[in-house]
Amino acid sequence: MNKRIVFVFALVVALLLASCAPAATPTSAPPTAAPATSVPAPTTAATATQAPPIKIGISLSLSGDFSADGMAFQQGYQLWADMVNKNGGLLGRQVQLDIVSDASSPDQVQTNYQKLITVDKVDLVFGPFSTLLTKPSSVVANRYGYALVEGAGGGPSVFTQGLNNVFDVSLPVANNLTSFVQYILSLPPAQRPTTAAYATEDDPFTQPQVDLAKQQLEAGGVKTASYQVYPAETTDFNPIGDKIIASKAQVVVVGTLLPDFTAFLQRFRQQHYNPQAFIATAGPDQGDAFTKAIGGANVAEAIMVPNGWYAGSNNPGNADMVKAYIAQYGGTPDSISSDVPEAVSVGQVVEQAVTKINSLDNAKLIAELHSGDTFNSVQGDVKFDSTGQNVAALAYLFQWQNGSLVPIFPANAAGAVQPEFPKPNWP
Amino acid sequence: MAQLILEAIITGILSGAVYALMASGLTLIFGVMEIINIAQGALVILGAYLSYALQDKFHIDLFMGLLLTMPVMFLLGLLIEIVLIRPLKRDRTMLSILVTFAIALIIEGVLGVFFGTNYVQLHSWYIDSTIQIGDYYLSYIYIFGFVLSLILLGLLYFLLYRTKFGFGLRASMQNRTAAELIGIDVERVSAITFGIGVALAAAGGMAYGATSAFNPASHLDLISRLLVIIILGGMGSMKGAPIASVVMLVIEDVTSVIWSPVWANTVFFALLVVILLVRPRGLFGQLESRKQ
Numbered sequence: 075m076n077k078r079i080v081f082v083f084a085l086v087v088a089l090l091l092a093s094c095a096p097a098a099t100p101t102s103a104p105p106t107a108a109p110a111t112s113v114p115a116p117t118t119a120a121t122a123t124q125a126p127p128i129k130i131g132i133s134l135s136l137s138g139d140f141s142a143d144g145m146a147f148q149q150g151y152q153l154w155a156d157m158v159n160k161n162g163g164l165l166g167r168q169v170q171l172d173i174v175s176d177a178s179s180p181d182q183v184q185t186n187y188q189k190l191i192t193v194d195k196v197d198l199v200f201g202p203f204s205t206l207l208t209k210p211s212s213v214v215a216n217r218y219g220y221a222l223v224e225g226a227g228g229g230p231s232v233f234t235q236g237l238n239n240v241f242d243v244s245l246p247v248a249n250n251l252t253s254f255v256q257y258i259l260s261l262p263p264a265q266r267p268t269t270a271a272y273a274t275e276d277d278p279f280t281q282p283q284v285d286l287a288k289q290q291l292e293a294g295g296v297k298t299a300s301y302q303v304y305p306a307e308t309t310d311f312n313p314i315g316d317k318i319i320a321s322k323a324q325v326v327v328v329g330t331l332l333p334d335f336t337a338f339l340q341r342f343r344q345q346h347y348n349p350q351a352f353i354a355t356a357g358p359d360q361g362d363a364f365t366k367a368i369g370g371a372n373v374a375e376a377i378m379v380p381n382g383w384y385a386g387s388n389n390p391g392n393a394d395m396v397k398a399y400i401a402q403y404g405g406t407p408d409s410i411s412s413d414v415p416e417a418v419s420v421g422q423v424v425e426q427a428v429t430k431i432n433s434l435d436n437a438k439l440i441a442e443l444h445s446g447d448t449f450n451s452v453q454g455d456v457k458f459d460s461t462g463q464n465v466a467a468l469a470y471l472f473q474w475q476n477g478s479l480v481p482i483f484p485a486n487a488a489g490a491v492q493p494e495f496p497k498p499n500w501p
Numbered sequence: 502m503a504q505l506i507l508e509a510i511i512t513g514i515l516s517g518a519v520y521a522l523m524a525s526g527l528t529l530i531f532g533v534m535e536i537i538n539i540a541q542g543a544l545v546i547l548g549a550y551l552s553y554a555l556q557d558k559f560h561i562d563l564f565m566g567l568l569l570t571m572p573v574m575f576l577l578g579l580l581i582e583i584v585l586i587r588p589l590k591r592d593r594t595m596l597s598i599l600v601t602f603a604i605a606l607i608i609e610g611v612l613g614v615f616f617g618t619n620y621v622q623l624h625s626w627y628i629d630s631t632i633q634i635g636d637y638y639l640s641y642i643y644i645f646g647f648v649l650s651l652i653l654l655g656l657l658y659f660l661l662y663r664t665k666f667g668f669g670l671r672a673s674m675q676n677r678t679a680a681e682l683i684g685i686d687v688e689r690v691s692a693i694t695f696g697i698g699v700a701l702a703a704a705g706g707m708a709y710g711a712t713s714a715f716n717p718a719s720h721l722d723l724i725s726r727l728l729v730i731i732i733l734g735g736m737g738s739m740k741g742a743p744i745a746s747v748v749m750l751v752i753e754d755v756t757s758v759i760w761s762p763v764w765a766n767t768v769f770f771a772l773l774v775v776i777l778l779v780r781p782r783g784l785f786g787q788l789e790s791r792k793q
Binding site: 136137138139141142144145178276302303304305307308309310312313314316317320332333336337340343344345346360363366367368369370 | 504505508509512516609610613617618619620621622624628629631637638640712713714715716717718721722723726750753754755757758761762763765766
């Protein structure tokens, strides 16, 4: 009797879990009204449908800590696949994404890529979300001679492993805040802040950025009033926020993702602490998700965030991607997560490289990506150095103004507006 | 620095009260049923999302919303106990970990489908508004959350120590078999206890969601902290859970301001190890009496 109950229960749980699992494995790419890519279609769509599809294996964080970013990456990869398939496919074959969820776990992501390569026998692999997961993934891909092109694993530690198969299409992480530093140091001496406070999660994505910004601002004469590093498992950010507040720093730089940034912002509001400039490595770039989490776009006024992309940039294919995204997923240009163009850029770069070598051979692909050629992407030019970092990427500085995230630096960026400085008091 | 330490102590006590709500449900369930409800964190997050939905769709105040969410969560708790927990007759403690973990994953999946995976936070005037005490501003949500915790834990105390049901519940906590022998319907008590524990998760979830951003996966961080709290307080001890919650939060917050956030967890866990060496049952554990 007991065995029967346990069996029935296990069956129910298994069925429920299967029905609730957010992972889409594998997903084919239904054609949608998408724009042409930057690469001309090599064959007709009719030819493409006759050949077997090209399978691209991807592990994404569809649950766990990185699930919001993982979902956005899934949208981006799917958007690219739709664009390619609409235009006749890649090398005359349709593209099929084989996406599995790693639950934000560095262990699971290794298992996933191992399975994608050895069991699913995918032709190519694209990267997961975050430096934390890219690092172990690149080792697995390297073991089997696969190129791992990715858009969100830009932490320096990814590129010091001595691997030649990992390529990040986005701005190198450590340089993310350089545009902010340049902006602050470009202010007239009378206006320029003299003190800054820093707090960062001990994450390979956030800490290198904050550390470099601190070093550069100190060199520029901005004294460090407070510097704190906190572990990823921190849930109570109030004491950290209180130390920043007590430092009375004029500039606050936080190495955060959305949840910890929200906690800092709430604490600063509650304590009526109004720094002249407030910037985060990530969080304010999450569009609607960000403004909703902090309680409205008016709260976001003058908050800054660095990024390598924005909806209004005039990079090749960007306007079409924005249009296609809104057609497929709804929302507004401002609501598009910056994860989406990072994922699309991965697809674009691989598409151009594969087309150029006219092959899916990963050894040839790695050689092409290391060749010094410049590729186009919705994030701008992509050119890899010997370690696989994109040396052609530009860092833009953004600020929330009147409910929109707008570029403010460099001043000659498309659509750049006058920065709002100092930041007004909290509403 | 003295000011910062004082602020950390105040924040720790007030935040600890919120954790006390969540942990009390967990320790109550363990005390009566001898099962470890790994789904408690997910149920807290479910409670937070229910409050979020009521506020977002129907503009119902977060505290008023508890009048709806707590009964609903109580019924959900009853259902879970009757359908999924009660059939476990052997190796209850071990099997319950697997079953409740499955429940947690199901809740996470369902929340992901309905609400997506983006982080959200509850908002109301009492979350952003503050009262000034010297140079320090205290948000009303911490005060209200503390009062809510006192009221609900007070009601729980009344239920446990001043009612016939509480007598049966405490008897079940002390010795399940003996309680059955003197005519207490232990299965009924268990179901209601599970319901109460889950209803407390609804209240804890609202307070948690008002002070922290959350998404469906937030339960994973939460459950590990709740388990640590009830281990420190003593598994099954109703007195231990609130005290351990406050102790944990205060130690972490004070360590964070006088030393570094990196050491906050380390110092707390070092103290936990020392306490467990001296008192293996936790601060107020009753394990030995349960073994009769």
